[in-house]
Amino acid sequence: MTNSKYVDLRSDTVTLPTQEMREAMYRSEVGDSMRGEDPTMNRLEALAAEKLGKEAAIFVSSGTMGNLVSIMAHTDYGDEIIFEADHHSYYYEVGGYASLRGLAPRIVVGNHGVMAPEEIAAAIRGTSPYFPTTRLLVIENTHNRGGGNALTLEEVNSMTEVARKHGLSVHLDGARIFNAAVALGVDASEIAKFADTVQFCLSKGLSAPVGSMVAGSKELIERAAHFRKIVGGDLRQSGVLAAAGIVALEKMVDRLADDHHNAFLLAQGLKEIPRISVDIPPNPTNMVFINTDELQMDGTQFLNKLRGQNILAVAYGPTRVRLVTHRHIDEEGVQRATQAVERIVSEV
Numbered sequence: 001m002t003n004s005k006y007v008d009l010r011s012d013t014v015t016l017p018t019q020e021m022r023e024a025m026y027r028s029e030v031g032d033s034m035r036g037e038d039p040t041m042n043r044l045e046a047l048a049a050e051k052l053g054k055e056a057a058i059f060v061s062s063g064t065m066g067n068l069v070s071i072m073a074h075t076d077y078g079d080e081i082i083f084e085a086d087h088h089s090y091y092y093e094v095g096g097y098a099s100l101r102g103l104a105p106r107i108v109v110g111n112h113g114v115m116a117p118e119e120i121a122a123a124i125r126g127t128s129p130y131f132p133t134t135r136l137l138v139i140e141n142t143h144n145r146g147g148g149n150a151l152t153l154e155e156v157n158s159m160t161e162v163a164r165k166h167g168l169s170v171h172l173d174g175a176r177i178f179n180a181a182v183a184l185g186v187d188a189s190e191i192a193k194f195a196d197t198v199q200f201c202l203s204k205g206l207s208a209p210v211g212s213m214v215a216g217s218k219e220l221i222e223r224a225a226h227f228r229k230i231v232g233g234d235l236r237q238s239g240v241l242a243a244a245g246i247v248a249l250e251k252m253v254d255r256l257a258d259d260h261h262n263a264f265l266l267a268q269g270l271k272e273i274p275r276i277s278v279d280i281p282p283n284p285t286n287m288v289f290i291n292t293d294e295l296q297m298d299g300t301q302f303l304n305k306l307r308g309q310n311i312l313a314v315a316y317g318p319t320r321v322r323l324v325t326h327r328h329i330d331e332e333g334v335q336r337a338t339q340a341v342e343r344i345v346s347e348v
């Protein structure tokens, strides 16, 4: 795919559906899924629940919707929920938890997405007429702004254990849980078991065109489905979309290892270049973050120069740039990106 003009490292969301997905969509047997009559959607929901070791799962149109309806399912108006400072729902999802559910965020600063259990404990309120009720801990794995770090089972365990001890529920934003599973060499269900609800994206590295899944207990998924309906996310012949999701889950998980390998090569190459620093998290996956501080160049200038060399990436802060590998990036693309950065740095 690197014969296209650009090496597009902006996100794994740019991946296009595979031929197999398109054919499955074309042939999909469908029905009114709002009435539970879409056999393909029913199959995807059962498959997602099984893969995550949960009782039930529902399809939602996006990760944002999945996180929102999960958070809504766990909480009541005026509750407080604990986020890591760089968590996606806190950072990027338009504050829907606040505007649509009246929730107050409590922030714990983590390291590559890992929160210290003591700090989670300290953030949980006791009972007092002055305090909102702390209801939910939200964790993210892999952690996007944390460098694409895959949180280990031990880390997830120690973070969620503290929440449990204090009677909190746990939602896992596992948009890229399969990247985490592949990087850690564990089954996704082993990560999911620490959370009451899990959201994961079909539309990122797994290459489906649309959709996310929310999995959890029957009861929680029924509540999530109720809120999905409220936000207009209940669909009709959605088996057309589910057909691609089934291919994503059955065929596209193992190949994520290739993306991780290419991100590793990219990080290795970039590390050799003077005056830019590469943030390599403890358990890297398909992302590489570089810092352009020392170049006296802000992220936007750097991105423009990259674009001039047909390399696309995104800014993650004034001097922080994110590059993501995915199905359309091969070793040649990695090489082109590394050489482009080399040229930019040598011309400064």
Ligand SMILES: *Cc1c(COP(=O)(O)O)cnc(C)c1O
Residues within 6 Å of the ligand: 061, 062, 063, 064, 065, 067, 088, 089, 140, 142, 144, 173, 175, 176, 201, 203, 212
């Ligand atoms: C992409 C992403 C989401 C949101 O998914 P959309 O489908 O873009 O709404 C949520 N959480 C994380 C960690 C993500 O990377």
